[in-house]
Amino acid sequence: MDWIKKHYDKVVLALAALAFAVCAVMAFMNFKALEDVFNLEEVKEQKQKIHEPPMELLQDAIKLVKAPLQWGLHSGSLLVSRLYILKDEKLIDPIESDTPIHPPIPNKWFIEYNVDYTIPGILNVDLRGTGFTVLEMWRAGLDPNGDKVPPLSTKLYLKSFVSTPFRIKFTGSPDDGETFMINSQDVTRTQFLKIGDMIEAGKDAEGKPRKPIYKLISFTPKTTVINEIETDISELIIENTETNKRITLVTGKDVNDPTSEAEFFYKIDNSTFTVKIDGEFHLHPDKETRYKLIDVSETEATILNIKTQEKIKIPKMQQ
Numbered sequence: 001m002d003w004i005k006k007h008y009d010k011v012v013l014a015l016a017a018l019a020f021a022v023c024a025v026m027a028f029m030n031f032k033a034l035e036d037v038f039n040l041e042e043v044k045e046q047k048q049k050i051h052e053p054p055m056e057l058l059q060d061a062i063k064l065v066k067a068p069l070q071w072g073l074h075s076g077s078l079l080v081s082r083l084y085i086l087k088d089e090k091l092i093d094p095i096e097s098d099t100p101i102h103p104p105i106p107n108k109w110f111i112e113y114n115v116d117y118t119i120p121g122i123l124n125v126d127l128r129g130t131g132f133t134v135l136e137m138w139r140a141g142l143d144p145n146g147d148k149v150p151p152l153s154t155k156l157y158l159k160s161f162v163s164t165p166f167r168i169k170f171t172g173s174p175d176d177g178e179t180f181m182i183n184s185q186d187v188t189r190t191q192f193l194k195i196g197d198m199i200e201a202g203k204d205a206e207g208k209p210r211k212p213i214y215k216l217i218s219f220t221p222k223t224t225v226i227n228e229i230e231t232d233i234s235e236l237i238i239e240n241t242e243t244n245k246r247i248t249l250v251t252g253k254d255v256n257d258p259t260s261e262a263e264f265f266y267k268i269d270n271s272t273f274t275v276k277i278d279g280e281f282h283l284h285p286d287k288e289t290r291y292k293l294i295d296v297s298e299t300e301a302t303i304l305n306i307k308t309q310e311k312i313k314i315p316k317m318q319q
Contacts, residue, residue: 085118105138113144131155131268152283153291155267157317158301162274164257168199168214170236170249177219180236186210195219199238214238217246245278262296265317280306 084091085101092099094107094117101107101117110117115134119125123135130149137143140150167185174181174192182191186202193199193216201210217237224233236249245258256277263274268284275281275293282290294311295302301314 083118105135109138115144151312152268152286152289153303153305153312153314156283156303156314157265157267158262158296158299158314159265159272159317160263161296161298161301162261162263164260166247166249166255166257168238168249169254170251172232172251173219173221173234177221177234180216180219198241213240213242214247215241256296260296262293262301264301264314 082093082095084093086092087099087101090099092101092107094101094111097107099107102110102123105123107117109115110122115122115127124133126133127137127144132140132149132155134144136150136154140154142148142150169183171181171183171190173179179192179194182193182199184191184199184202187200191200195216195218197216198212199214199216201212201214204210215238217239219237220235222233222235223230225231232251234251236251237246238249239246240258247255247258249255258277261274261276263272265272266283271284273281277293277296280290280292282288290306291303291312292306293301294304299316303312303314304310305312
């Protein structure tokens with residue numbers, strides 16, 4: 001007993017070693033029992049097997065990474081309500097409603113071309129200072145914010161017609177187209193002429209005969225029924241031998257002198273100018289395109305695009 005007291009540390013160490021040995025034996029026994037229960041060898045074999053991943057799921061995942069989901073298109077804002085317009089005591093949704101805010105232009109046109117439909121009188125607004133309104137651009141089928149504009153001739157109006165009666169008048173044919181009766185303000189008597197003859201031009205202030213310039217070219221017999229009465233409207237064509245300008249004379253009717261003039265109003269720059277028949281002109285700012293006045297009356301004028309040979313009717317300006 002005395003030895004144990006003197007060497008208690010060795011005794012404690014020996015007891016600890018014995019306890020450790022007992023624990024080791026118990027752990028070994030428990031591990032063997034665990035192996036029998038779970039069949040660890042089979043588990044090891046399963047771990048060694050490598051299975052192919054599901055390729056379809058993998059490919060779908062790759063596609064999502066390359067093309068991630070996006071927000072769909074939205075005509076308005078995600079955070080702000082759509083704009084509604086109050087018209088005739090009714091709320092109009094410009095996006096969905098078929099009721100035009102500014103007739104005759106449909107609402108979708110304003111939205112498509114980003115034109116502010118909330119502006120009162122937007123139809124008469126010139127958005128880019130071209131001289132053409134929103135309504136005119138819509139009628140021409142053009143983008144109001146684009147570079148193209150309607151033809152400049154659409155801004156041209158006939159302001160007035162300055163007519164000068166022609167001094168020569170065709171009064172008829174006494175022998176069915178062989179001879180033609182011509183009256184002239186420069187000659188007191190009636191002239192009886194045939195195709196190819198020159199029309200006398202009278203005398204000047206000194207009493208000397210003037211040089212004849214008009215020649216008979218062709219004749220076309222025509223009739224029409226007016227108030228149940230057959231009326232002669234035959235046409236005699238004469239030509240100015242100096243200018244080669246031809247004039248059609250109708251039986252018994254006065255015609256306008258080739259020197260008649262048309263006064264135009266050009267709305268682009270609010271200018272007024274006068275053009276004689278057969279006179280040429282251009283419309284600002286296009287100096288390349290030239291036009292010719294080929295006919296004019298009290299109600300309209302006809303001009304010719306010299307380059308394209310297109311005939312264009314110019315309406316009378318409304319007072």
